[in-house]
Structure formats: structure tokens, C-alpha cells
Amino acid sequence: MTPSKPMRADARRNRARILAAAEEVFAERGASASTEEVAARAGVAIGTIFRHFPTKRDLLAAIMKDLRRRLIDKAEALVADGDPGTAFFDYFTFLVGSSARVGAVVSLLAEEGTSIEPGEQIMALDHTFGTLLDAAQEAGTVRPDVHLDEVMALLAAATHGALATAWSDDLRHRTVTLLLDAFRPR
Amino acid sequence: MTPSKPMRADARRNRARILAAAEEVFAERGASASTEEVAARAGVAIGTIFRHFPTKRDLLAAIMKDLRRRLIDKAEALVADGDPGTAFFDYFTFLVGSSARVGAVVSLLAEEGTSIEPGEQIMALDHTFGTLLDAAQEAGTVRPDVHLDEVMALLAAATHGALATAWSDDLRHRTVTLLLDAFRPR
Amino acid sequence: MTPSKPMRADARRNRARILAAAEEVFAERGASASTEEVAARAGVAIGTIFRHFPTKRDLLAAIMKDLRRRLIDKAEALVADGDPGTAFFDYFTFLVGSSARVGAVVSLLAEEGTSIEPGEQIMALDHTFGTLLDAAQEAGTVRPDVHLDEVMALLAAATHGALATAWSDDLRHRTVTLLLDAFRPR
Amino acid sequence: MTPSKPMRADARRNRARILAAAEEVFAERGASASTEEVAARAGVAIGTIFRHFPTKRDLLAAIMKDLRRRLIDKAEALVADGDPGTAFFDYFTFLVGSSARVGAVVSLLAEEGTSIEPGEQIMALDHTFGTLLDAAQEAGTVRPDVHLDEVMALLAAATHGALATAWSDDLRHRTVTLLLDAFRPR
DNA sequence: TATGAATGAGCCTTCATTCAT
DNA sequence: CATGAATGAAGGCTCATTCAT
Numbered sequence: 001m002t003p004s005k006p007m008r009a010d011a012r013r014n015r016a017r018i019l020a021a022a023e024e025v026f027a028e029r030g031a032s033a034s035t036e037e038v039a040a041r042a043g044v045a046i047g048t049i050f051r052h053f054p055t056k057r058d059l060l061a062a063i064m065k066d067l068r069r070r071l072i073d074k075a076e077a078l079v080a081d082g083d084p085g086t087a088f089f090d091y092f093t094f095l096v097g098s099s100a101r102v103g104a105v106v107s108l109l110a111e112e113g114t115s116i117e118p119g120e121q122i123m124a125l126d127h128t129f130g131t132l133l134d135a136a137q138e139a140g141t142v143r144p145d146v147h148l149d150e151v152m153a154l155l156a157a158a159t160h161g162a163l164a165t166a167w168s169d170d171l172r173h174r175t176v177t178l179l180l181d182a183f184r185p186r
Numbered sequence: 187m188t189p190s191k192p193m194r195a196d197a198r199r200n201r202a203r204i205l206a207a208a209e210e211v212f213a214e215r216g217a218s219a220s221t222e223e224v225a226a227r228a229g230v231a232i233g234t235i236f237r238h239f240p241t242k243r244d245l246l247a248a249i250m251k252d253l254r255r256r257l258i259d260k261a262e263a264l265v266a267d268g269d270p271g272t273a274f275f276d277y278f279t280f281l282v283g284s285s286a287r288v289g290a291v292v293s294l295l296a297e298e299g300t301s302i303e304p305g306e307q308i309m310a311l312d313h314t315f316g317t318l319l320d321a322a323q324e325a326g327t328v329r330p331d332v333h334l335d336e337v338m339a340l341l342a343a344a345t346h347g348a349l350a351t352a353w354s355d356d357l358r359h360r361t362v363t364l365l366l367d368a369f370r371p372r
Numbered sequence: 373m374t375p376s377k378p379m380r381a382d383a384r385r386n387r388a389r390i391l392a393a394a395e396e397v398f399a400e401r402g403a404s405a406s407t408e409e410v411a412a413r414a415g416v417a418i419g420t421i422f423r424h425f426p427t428k429r430d431l432l433a434a435i436m437k438d439l440r441r442r443l444i445d446k447a448e449a450l451v452a453d454g455d456p457g458t459a460f461f462d463y464f465t466f467l468v469g470s471s472a473r474v475g476a477v478v479s480l481l482a483e484e485g486t487s488i489e490p491g492e493q494i495m496a497l498d499h500t501f502g503t504l505l506d507a508a509q510e511a512g513t514v515r516p517d518v519h520l521d522e523v524m525a526l527l528a529a530a531t532h533g534a535l536a537t538a539w540s541d542d543l544r545h546r547t548v549t550l551l552l553d554a555f556r557p558r
Numbered sequence: 559m560t561p562s563k564p565m566r567a568d569a570r571r572n573r574a575r576i577l578a579a580a581e582e583v584f585a586e587r588g589a590s591a592s593t594e595e596v597a598a599r600a601g602v603a604i605g606t607i608f609r610h611f612p613t614k615r616d617l618l619a620a621i622m623k624d625l626r627r628r629l630i631d632k633a634e635a636l637v638a639d640g641d642p643g644t645a646f647f648d649y650f651t652f653l654v655g656s657s658a659r660v661g662a663v664v665s666l667l668a669e670e671g672t673s674i675e676p677g678e679q680i681m682a683l684d685h686t687f688g689t690l691l692d693a694a695q696e697a698g699t700v701r702p703d704v705h706l707d708e709v710m711a712l713l714a715a716a717t718h719g720a721l722a723t724a725w726s727d728d729l730r731h732r733t734v735t736l737l738l739d740a741f742r743p744r
Numbered sequence: 745t746a747t748g749a750a751t752g753a754g755c756c757t758t759c760a761t762t763c764a765t
Numbered sequence: 766c767a768t769g770a771a772t773g774a775a776g777g778c779t780c781a782t783t784c785a786t
Binding site: 032146147153156157158160162167172174179182183 | 333335339340342343344348360361366368369372
């Protein structure tokens with residue numbers, strides 16, 4: 001199951017450029033942006049995109065995978081060197097702040113009957129988040145009766161909300177702060 | 187300011203059928219569903235849709251207006267005969283429960299550079315919600331430091347979230363209950 | 373073969389209004405103007421137009437017939453009380469000046485494979501014009517070797533040209549004056 | 559200012575086929591002929607036409623440009639090796655003879671509020687024609703009081719007329735001969 | 745492999761014409 | 766007869782996807 005060929009250097013470079021361009025374009029223009037525009041931004045021909053990603057959906061999925069990777073990396077960093085009592089809150093806040101990127105991609109996939117569950121990329125953070133939640137509950141900064149699925153649900157909500165209604169930095173800060181109070185012990 | 191001509195009975199009937207069909211179709215398939223599909227579901231020819239709504243956008247906007255009307259009616263009912271201390275919470279819960287409808291429409295309009303602000307139909311509830319919030323704060327069931335814009339932001343968030351990630355009834359109930367705790371005095 | 377019914381007064385009135393509106397609309401907007409617009413201008417419903425003229429082509433044809441009638445009337449007036457030596461020139465000049473109306477209608481019919489020969493309405497003036505030409509040649513103001521078909525051809529040409537290229541009054545005057553020199557004895 | 563990429567052989571071939579097909583189709587059916595029909599005649603898919611000419615208008619404009627080029631080439635040939643005294647008359651005659659092509663295209667563009675002036679492609683011949691006119695007036699074969707704008711106006715007229723009313727070869731010959739007399743010194 | 749031209753299904757919209765009111 | 770809503774066949778154009786170069 002190892003890849004048959006190690007992929008030529010220029011091919012790998014193209015793949016990366018396409019992914020970067022696609023993330024930008026879709027974040028700016030929404031999922032309905034044309035593949036041609038992605039090609040232009042990436043500086044490759046359209047055929048090259050379809051060689052790497054046989055379908056537009058595949059391209060979208062790849063973006064999400066990429067994004068997820070980065071978000072999880074960030075979480076791991078927080079787990080590694082943060083205070084267990086606040087890492088949970090910090091990560092939640094960080095994610096909502098990243099929503100411009102996250103959300104755009106999410107909503108793309110939400111369009112049309114997509115098999116990739118909208119929000120999946122966030123859901124895949126479950127495990128990561130579970131760790132942070134456990135630690136925070138242990139530290140007593142989060143109510144013990146809060147379940148992970150509720151946390152994820154509120155995360156998805158805040159993420160979508162922030163994107164769709166374009167919260168200002170100030171509003172986002174106040175709203176998330178308020179929302180996080182729901183998790184705090186009373 | 188009353189319309190000069192009262193609209194023929196069959197026309198009014200068709201308009202309603204189209205609106206209903208469109209709400210369904212767009213909720214199921216997203217805003218990119220074709221007008222043709224709406225026509226099929228409504229049992230009319232495509233031309234009939236364009237006679238009533240000259241543009242796809244117009245159709246979408248009409249759905250939103252309709253929806254808003256219904257949501258506001260509900261709020262007014264709550265205001266009229268509900269307990270001021272709980273009406274706020276009830277309405278919030280009710281709205282999130284309606285999100286399948288609400289959210290679908292919202293996200294449609296969010297696509298493409300639409301002049302109808304995404305979430306606008308919810309935002310238009312501001313006034314209605316402001317009344318409920320004031321009453322609840324007066325009654326002491328909502329923290330006095332909560333602002334209306336934060337409430338609306340969280341409403342939009344929960345609405346979008348519930349839609350995009352297809353919360354189960356149970357999850358929605360638990361999540362909203364938790365979220366509403368953020369509003370309660372500590 | 374007399375019409376079975378004498379047509380109600382209001383029906384006749386409507387027919388006239390439609391004809392007038394159609395002439396205006398088509399002159400302004402070209403033949404591709406919609407029947408609906410004609411209806412609006414005439415202040416009737418679209419069904420009424422199709423009752424009087426079962427086809428758009430029929431409406432167009434009716435306009436032409438109307439126009440032809442008026443143009444011929446004018447010629448007859450010139451024949452009756454004009455100088456035989458100049459009536460020919462006057463009429464030619466008059467017709468080109470009317471081209472905004474004439475031409476618009478002509479070009480409508482020219483579009484699509486129309487069975488009504490483009491220019492037909494002008495061609496129908498043949499007889500009328502023949503009379504004027506004969507008189508002028510008799511009077512010695514027009515070369516004897518000029519044939520009627522050439523006159524009609526140049527008339528159609530000037531008419532179309534004036535319309536299609538929107539000659540200014542000044543240019544039209546100079547051009548027609550020059551053109552008419554072709555007819556004069558050398 | 560040379561195009562950065564020389565255009566692939568097959569693309570150039572298709573472009574030419576489309577142009578040829580379009581000229582035919584529009585000449586036969588008028589400007590309202592469908593792009594699909596052009597595609598069929600050219601033996602390409604509809605998308606190919608829109609790749610080369612993003613808009614129907616663009617296609618029309620391209621035809622005109624093409625045509626103009628050919629007409630001007632012809633003029634230059636006449637200027638180069640013709641008698642200055644007759645080149646003017648020859649060219650005028652030639653153009654009217656080409657009117658089936660010329661005129662069809664002209665009238666297409668005349669439809670709808672087009673920014674490409676109807677007759678523009680002929681008007682663009684101004685300069686070319688100006689040279690011929692000057693030479694002829696110098697040679698004494700054309701009246702000195704004739705202005706270029708009048709010449710162009712009559713050219714447009716004859717062109718349109720010949721097209722719209724389908725002059726026979728004989729009629730065209732006699733009519734143009736007669737018309738050209740208007741330019742001759744008396 | 746990359747390129748970019750070609751394909752063609754599908755979308756929104758218009759409009760002549762029909763028909764229930 | 767008049768009205769105006771409904772119909773549905775086109776038409777222009779877009780864009781994911783394929784394939785010759």
C-alpha cells in the first residue's frame with residue numbers, strides 16, 4: 001500500500017501550489033469559485049489540477065485534510081506547553097478566530113449533497129479536543145457535566161457563525177468570552 | 187399603499203406553492219439547487235416561477251421574508267402570553283430548533299456577493315429579541331451585562347451550527363441548554 | 373366575403389391603439405421588442421393583442437400595411453396639387469425623411485426568414501411612384517432612360533441607409549440632394 | 559505587442575472555421591441565428607465558440623473585423639495598380655457587390671443597442687475611401703463638391719439596400735451605374 | 745507530466761403563444 | 766371580448782471534466 005512512485009519533485013511542488021491557491025480562492029470567493037480560477041492563481045494549467053485531484057470535490061477534501069492537520073498541530077503545541085486549566089479555553093478561542101479559513105472550506109463542502117460531512121474536519125478534532133477537555137475538567141476549570149459532543153457542537157456553531165455573519169474582532173471576542181462562560185463551573 | 191389589483195386566486199395559490207416548494211428544495215439541496223427543480227416540486231412550469239420571482243435571488247429573498255414573518259409572529263406570541271423570565275430562553279430554543287429551515291435559507295443568500303446580508307433575516311429579529319432580552323434582564327433571569335449583539339451572534343452561531351452539522355434532537359437540546367447557561371446570572 | 377361581424381366599437385378602438393403602440397415601440401426598440409411591451413404601451417393586456425393579431429408577424433404586417441397606406445396617401449396629395457416636374461423629387465425626399473418609421477418596420481420583417489419581402493411595403497409604392505416618374509420625365513426634369521425599378525431600388529437603399537446609419541438631418545439633406553442629381557438630365 | 563503564446567494549431571483552425579461558419583449562418587439567417595447553429599455548421603461544440611468569443615457580440619465583432627480587413631485589402635490593391643480616375647468607381651461597385659456579406663453583418667450589429675456603430679465597419683473604410691476620392695477628384699472624374707461623408711452615406715445606403723431587397727445582378731448593375739452618375743461632373 | 749483546447753450538460757432567463765378566469 | 770397567469774421551447778453562457786498536443 002506504499003505509493004507506487006515517489007512523485008517527481010516538480011509534481012509535488014505543483015500539488016502544494018494548487019492547494020495553497022485553492023484555499024485562498026475558495027476562502028475569498030466561496031466554493032462556487034471555478035477551478036479555472038484556482039489554476040490561474042496557482043500558475044498552472046487546469047489540466048494539472050485535474051491530474052492531481054480528479055474531481056473538484058477531491059481538491060476540496062484535500063484542503064480540509066490540510067487544514068485539519070494544521071489545526072491539530074496547533075492543539076498539540078498547546079497541550080505540550082500550556083496550562084491544562086486554560087489550554088482548553090485558548091484552543092477554542094483560537095479555532096473560532098481561524099474561522100475565516102475553516103468556515104469557508106466547511107461551507108463549500110456543505111453545498112451539494114456532499115459525502116464529506118460538513119464540519120467533519122472540525123469533528124476530526126474530537127480526539128485532540130477530548131484531551132484538552134479532560135485536562136481542564138481535571139483542573140476544575142470546566143464543569144464536569146460537560147460532554148465532548150456539546151463542546152464540539154458549540155465549536156462548530158461559533159465557527160460557522162463567525163464566518164457567516166462576519167463578526168468584528170470585538171464582537172467575536174465578547175461573544176466567545178460569553179460563550180465560554182457556559183463551560184465554567186457555577 | 188394596498189396593491190392596486192388583488193391578484194388572481196390561481197396566481198396566489200401558485201405563488202404559495204412555489205414558495206413552499208422552494209423552501210423545501212433549498213433546505214434539502216442548498217442554494218445551488220436549480221430553479222427547475224423547484225418548479226418540478228411545485229408542479230408548475232419554469233416560466234411560472236420567473237413570472238412570480240423575476241430572478242432566482244428574488245425567490246430566495248421572498249423565502250427569507252416569509253420565514254422572518256413567521257419567526258417574528260412566534261416571538262410576539264411568546265411576548266404576549268409567556269413568562270417574561272423564560273420567554274427569552276424559550277424563543278432562543280425555538281429558533282435554533284427551526285434552524286433547518288432558517289439556516290438553509292441563510293446560507294443560500296450568503297453565497298455569491300449578495301446584497302442581502304447573510305443572516306439578515308435573523309438580524310431583523312433584533313428588535314423583537316431586544317424586547318425579550320430586556321424583559322428577562324428585568325426579571326433577573328439573564329445577566330445584566332449581556333448585550334443584544336452578543337445574543338444575536340450566539341443565535342446565529344447556534345442556528346448555523348445546528349444546520350451545518352445536523353445535530354440530533356438530543357444533541358441540540360443538550361447543547362442549547364448548555365449554551366443558555368452562559369446567559370444566566372452566576 | 374364581407375366580414376361576418378362588424379367588430380364592436382371597443383374592439384376597433386383597441387386595434388387602433390395596439391397598432392399605434394406597436395409602431396412606436398418597434399421604431400424605438402427594434403423588432404425584437406417584446407409583445408408584452410407593446411401591450412403595456414397600448415394599455416391593454418397581452419391576450420388582447422393576440423386576439424387581434426394571432427401572431428407577432430401578423431402585427432408587424434399590419435403595421436406595414438398601415439404605413440404604406442399613409443405613404444401612398446401623401447403621394448396622391450403631391451400628385452394632385454404639386455408641380456409634375458418636382459413632385460417626384462419631393463416625394464423621394466419625403467420618403468427618405470420618413471425612414472425612421474419606415475425603416476424600423478422594414479428591418480423587423482427582414483429578420484428571420486420572413487415571407488413578407490423586406491422592402492415590400494416600399495415596393496408596393498411602385499404604382500404610385502410610377503406615376504410621379506412618368507410625369508417628371510414628361511416634364512423633362514428626370515432623365516428619360518431612368519427605369520422605375522432603379523428608382524425604387526435607390527429609394528429602398530436611401531431609406532435603409534438613413535435608418536441604419538442614423539444620418540443627421542444635414543447629412544441626409546446633402547446626401548439625398550446629391551443622389552437625386554443622378555436622375556437629372558445631364 | 560505580439561501575443562505571448564502563438565495559439566495552438568487546432569485552436570487556430572477552429573477559430574477560422576467558426577468565423578467562416580458564423581459569417582455564413584448570419585448572412586443567411588440574420589443576426590438572430592443561434593450560436594448553437596453556428597457551432598453545428600462549424601462542427602464544434604458550443605463551448606468552443608464561447609472559448610474563442612466570450613460573447614455573441616464578440617463573435618459578431620470578429621466577423622466585422624475580418625470583413626473590414628478583406629475589404630481594405632481590396633481597396634489597397636485597386637489603389638496600387640488601378641487608374642486613379644476609375645479606382646473610386648470600381649471600388650464602390652465592388653463593395654456594393656459584396657453587400658450580401660457586408661450588409662448581413664452590418665445589420666446584425668445594428669440590432670439591439672450595440673456600441674459598435676451600425677455600419678462602423680464600413681465607416682472604418684473612410685480613410686481608404688478618402689484616398690480614392692481625392693485621387694478621382696484630382697483626375698477630374700468626380701465632382702469637386704462631393705464630400706466624403708456623402709460618399710460613405712451613399713455607400714452604406716446602396717449596401718443595405720442591395721442586401722435588404724435582394725437586388726438581382728442586373729438590377730444592381732444598373733442601379734449602381736445610375737447612382738455613380740451623381741458623382742460625375744455635369 | 746503539463747498544457748490548454750474541446751466537450752456538452754446544465755443553468756438562468758426571455759418571450760411568443762395558449763387558456764382559464 | 767378582455768385579462769393576465771401559465772406554459773415551455775429556446776437562447777446565451779458557465780464550468781467540471783476529458784483528451785489531443
